[in-house]
Amino acid sequence: MSMTEAIGRMQGIQSMIAELSRPAASEANTTALKSAASTSLATGTGNGDAGSFTEALTAALGGTNGTDVSSLANSLGLGGTSPIGALKGITPPATVPAAGTATGNDVVAVAKKYIGVPYVWGGTNPATGMDCSGFTQRVFKDLGVEIPRVVSDQMRQGTPVASLAEAKPGDLLVSFGGDHISIYLGNGKAIDAPVPGKTIQIRDAWEQHSNLTSIRRIVPAGTAS
Template sequence: MAAHRKPRNSPLGGQAARTAATLALASAATATVFEGSGHAEPRLTPAQVKAKVDRLYQEAEVATEKYNGAKEKADAARDALDRLRDEAARRTARLNTARDGLGSVAAAQYRSGGLDPAVQLALTSDPEQYLERAALAEKAGQRQAATVTSVRRELAGIRQLKAESDERLTQLRGHEADLRRQKAAVRGKLDEARSLLARLTAEERARYEAAASGAGRGDTDGSSTGTPGSQADRASGIRGPVTAPSSRAAQAISFARDQLGKPYVWGATGPSAYDCSGLTQAAWRSAGVALPRTTYTQINAGQRVSRSELAPGDLVFFYSGISHVGLYIGGGQMIHAPRPGAPVRVAPIDEMPFAGATRVS
């Protein structure tokens, strides 16, 4: 019976079993430690964090300019669509008026019974009056024919406007989709930069922010007293007013100086915040010159000049992708909106890789 069966011997008994269990637990713990170490992010030095954050901000600025371009195209497509819809509404109103006129003529003909003109002449008690009316009717018929032609023309025009509106609507939706993609790209880069900065200690972060705001480098963050112009002169090493080649260039520089210390916000065109191309666009707008919205279109908005030919008021561009722009003020200095966390300030043009310059007129 089952009660008389011998218990089966374990291949590892007593001390051997305990030793094996201990080794298994130790092995599992070691594996866990190594697995966790494999997924842990390495500790970055402050210099490495700064380099990565600077790269992310530069990539975010590239995406910002693409966003600005997509927004400009979307706005243009939306304006064109609105104009087409307004014109279609006007033509539809004219069409309805013409149709009402034709309806009145048709109703009059129905009331007269549509009798043959010869029969009407035979039955009338006043032939002279009838002939006079017939002459008027002939003229009315000519006007009616012209109205029919007008109706046909309006119908064709409305069909054409609808086709153009459908095309513009398709373009608008495409630009809006691009806008959403570029917005997501900018936010992704900025979120990643913030995450990296969060790894720094309070002291390291303070040093980084001080460097970003231009403290200790002779640049101005706009927080000191005095007029914006005098701040710019002190920061650039220029004594006295900048000698601009034209009154418009002088006005653009004066406007840019008045913006010193205002924050960088991507996609912003003022008056309380700017991105780089938003600042240069606003500065030259104050001088009566309409610049396009993006860095890669602003570089073609005037006459190209070499670095050795730079004059105050010129637009200076940076990076191979033409992703950053500043307003040259002389003495190797510019006013620009650098990036998030760094307000509008005066800075040397040597602080970024120079890509070209344009003289606006």
């Protein structure tokens, strides 16, 4: 469940939270809220990119009603970090751009959240591991952008970029005829899920004319920092 989805689910129980924050709130309301909040997290995909319940609840409330969210979450038995959010190497994006507004810089920021997730061939779930195209698909999905599952299809998405010299942060680098895909970070760096036994990592962009098959820009170009 992405952070956006988590926030959406929390918004659905805002009215009950407001009731609970009143001194006269009944035990029945407390029970109902706990049930709704638990369901909101339990019905996620279990993909490891939901943060703590408190963080999601804070986002849903918008921090405007004066409710002590941490105390509220703890009183419901849902405080702290969920088992999903506690997975090593997985941290939800601090903010998620509105659909259609993501840029290459957003792609880079989200991709870095998955550093340390293991490579697993055929994997698409950051809780267990991802392969190169599972990783790139996940990054764009977190930003509300759908791209196909496999490299052979991903390399046909977006618009082509003529050369690595013209690549911008967030562009996809396809190499070895479509056997591998990575995300360009700018300044000669890339990030990818490399091979079995390794984890998602930032590296020097070794892609060059002899092995670079295609460069694709899925969202508006980012700027190198």
